[in-house]
Amino acid sequence: MRMSTFFSRTLREAPNGADCKGYEYLLRAGFIRQMGAGIFSLLPLGFRSAKKIEAVIRQEMDGIGGQEILMPLVNPADIWKETGRYYSIDKEMSRFQDRVGRDMVLAMTHEEAVTDVARGEIDSYKRLPQLVYQIQTKWRDDPRPRAGLIRVREFTMKDSYSFDRDLEGLEKQYKAHYAAYFRIFSRCGLPVIAVGSDSGMMGGKVAHEYMYLSPIGEDTIITCPECGYTANRQVATFRKTYASADQLPIEKVATPEAKTIDELCDFLKISPTQTAKALFMVGTFVNSETGEEHEQLIVGLVRGDMDIEENKLQNAAKANGLRPAHVDEIRAAGMEPGFGSPIGAKEGVIVIVDDSVAKSNNLVAGANEDGYHLRNTNYGRDYQGIVADIASAAEGYLCPVCGKPLVSSKGVEVGNIFQLGTRYSESMGCFYQDEDGVRKPVIMGSYGIGVGRLLACLAEEYNDGNGLKLPITVAPYQVHLVSLVKDADVGERIYGELQAAGIEVLYDDRKESAGVKFADADLMGMPIRMTIGNRSLKEGKVEIKLRGNLDETLSLDLDGLAQEVKDLIAKLQGQIAAGIVNKELA
RNA sequence: CGGGGCGUUGCCUAGUGGCUAUGGCGCCUGCUUUGGGAGCAGGAUAUCGCAGGUUCGAGUCCUGUCGCCCCGACCA
Structure with a gap:
């Protein structure tokens, strides 16, 4: 290509809004141009790089037996109603009606579409296992796009879907992806780590995320330098110590103005480990059959020296979504913000108790009365609830595996792999007949890589004061x-x-x-x-x-x-x- | 959705109610120059995001609205 006739040009200065280096250089070098919030064009340089990344992905996906397909971006809403996600996903999915008034959606992922295709093709164990993939546009109306191509609304994603007879087959395909992804990222030159993750809206069980560690990342990764334990903070666990003692009688104590744990501890001259902290959230629960949703107040209880991981709380409460509760909602449920606890809460409030609280004794908790706390509260005796791990792991906490101190880092999620199981095949009727004559749901997996985000991470990783320096495998x-x-x-x-x-x-x-x-x-x-x-x-x-x-x-x-x-x-x-x-x- | 910021030519930018809206880069023409964003001369490009209002007079003040960015909420 001749520069004299080249389409894009370079910019001497960084346009407004280019807040990180990788993004700035992608703009200045003419790889990409922005059209709207989270909406970008790839110019010749950027498109060439993207195609090279895609070529690497295709080779590795073909290498593990993948067959490339292309599914539509526009889906009839019907298939999304079948799985219930038409109702459980909020505004992030864009909807419209076609000329006859049929409900349509812009696909933000393709589990429904691929299951719809697969149920037409797969009817016997003889037709399994299968692995299909596509490189397709996704539209997700993210409330807050940011950092150039790192987080956008329209993007290109490689997504693959596995279909198996049994869990062993799924495990095999999952492992194949696990390894293939490391090959893909390393062939592009991007250092990543795989971390255990939450399955989020995919609704599966086992999941890993591939993280590019960087300060620009918005996910927090907990790692153990000693034994190699890694997990997204959303699901990271850690070793807790408990102070159990004989239960003492409950005792009301005046604590005027002591609304925070710090103020409370100062006032009572105690340590945060002797307190229980309450967090009030309102959970949204959706009936996947009917699409009806209702809200319910959730109170999470964690020991005062820790914080609540909202993602864990949401999972423990089996809620579809969480939002902070309003003050009047908390009071209506019989509790008092700043002096709150589940003691005396009304019926219908979901109480989730972290095991740090459940296994400790005689904690100071709110009396649900302005200016008062209770000494010597005990789970089981004074209140009931679901016991779960809802505490947020943090730097310095102890590794759940080896007990050494954990480290916290920021990361960008460039890929993920999920063991879906039968969530989609069952709800959409993707069954096969097994050797024994029994009809069984196909066992699925889902695996994604964001192509543009990968390019953005590479630009972030490979630059200096003069510009980009992408590896030869992905340079235009x-x-x-x-x-x-x-x-x-x-x-x-x-x-x-x-x-x-x-x-x-x-x-x-x-x-x-x-x-x-x-x-x-x-x-x-x-x-x-x-x-x-x-x-x-x-x-x-x-x-x-x-x-x-x-x-x-x-x-x-x-x-x-x-x-x-x-x-x-x-x-x-x-x-x-x-x-x-x-x-x-x- | 809450908080904050910003919208002036392709890009960056000046502007603090007063004449014909700055300057730089880029662009066009000509000459010169050719090993690290060169020099000289000339030139083009702006309905100051949009709508309304206040005023003798608005880029500037007020109201609304749209867009973009940042923080939070949210989110594979």
Whole structure:
């Protein structure tokens, strides 16, 4: 490609709103342009990178037996009503009616669609297992897109779906994905870790997320440097210690103005571990048969030295959604904000008690009366509720596996794998007849990778003060040919030679100053920059700089140039290949 | 959905009620220049997001509205 006729241009300054480096450079280098909140175009450079990422994904998916398909972005609402997600998912899914008034949705994922397709094809155990995948556009009306391509509303996703006879088969496909994903990310050059995760709206059991660790991430990852335990904070567990003692009689104590745990502890001269903290949320519960929803007040109780992980609370309460409760809602249920506890709460309030509270004794808790707390409250004796782990893991807490201190980091989720089970096959009637003649629901798995988000993470990982420096496997072009000589013939000849050798070349044939050309080359960041200049031309050579190391200059003879460059490309590709992560799920 | 910020030419930006709305980059023309965003000369591009209001006079003040960004809520 010639720069003189190139569609996109580079920007000298970062447009407003480019808050992180990767995003800024993707904009400035002309990879992407924004059209609306969370809506982007991929320009030639960005699209080429995306296609390379997709090619890697296709190879690895084909490698584990995947068959590529393409399902529609527009789905009839009927199939989403079958699984109930038409009702349980809120405004994040966009809906409309077609000309005859039929309900339609823009697919935000394709479990329904693929199950609909599969139930038409699969009827016997002889037709299992299966694995299909697609690379498709998704629309999710996220309330808050941010950070360029990291979190958008319209995006391209590779999603694959496995169909099996039994759990062993699912396990096998799940493991295949687990390993394939590590290969995909490492072939693109992105360092990731796999963490145990919540299954969220997918509604499955086992799930992993692939996380690119970075301060720009919005997920919190809990890891143990000692034994390798990793989990999303939403589900991370930790080792708790309990102070059990003989139960003492409950005792009301005046604690004026002591609304927070800190104030309470100061006032009573006690430690937060001797208190129970209440969090009031309102949960939404949806009947998946009828779509009817109702709200119910939930009070979560955790020991004062910990925080409640809302995701765990939501799961423990089996709610579809949570929101903070209003003050009047809390009072209506017989409790007092700031001095709250489940003691004396009215019927119909869901009480979830963290085991840290359930297994400790004689905790100070709210008296549900302004200005008063209760000493020596005890779960079981003074109040009832569901006991669950709803405490949020934090830095320094003890690893649930080995007991060493945990570390907290930020991460971006670039992929995930879910064991769905029969949630979709059962509700949509995707059954097969087994050898024993019995009709059984197909066992499914669902696996996703965000292509654009992966590109955004790569841009974040691979940049310096001058611009992008994407790995050769995902860079738009392999070679950036910069001609600084007046005579166009040499450049044209080399450009032709490299192209004839199958090398992907971006050729800067513009009438621009050397500085402009170099700055643009740095910004766009092709892995190999070849400079044609009078200096070296006299000696029959061209100069080479690798984007990964601008300090070092190599030179190559004009004779046999194409082969030399091919060798160099192979060397860079070899470095990536040497870093391919082969990791099996334990 | 709550809190905050910002909308001036392709991009960045000045503007604190007063004349014909700054400047830089980019763009066009010509000349010069050609190893790190070059120089000179000339030129084009703005219904100051939109609508209404206050005023003799509004980019500037008020109201509404739309869009974008950030924090939170929310979310594979």
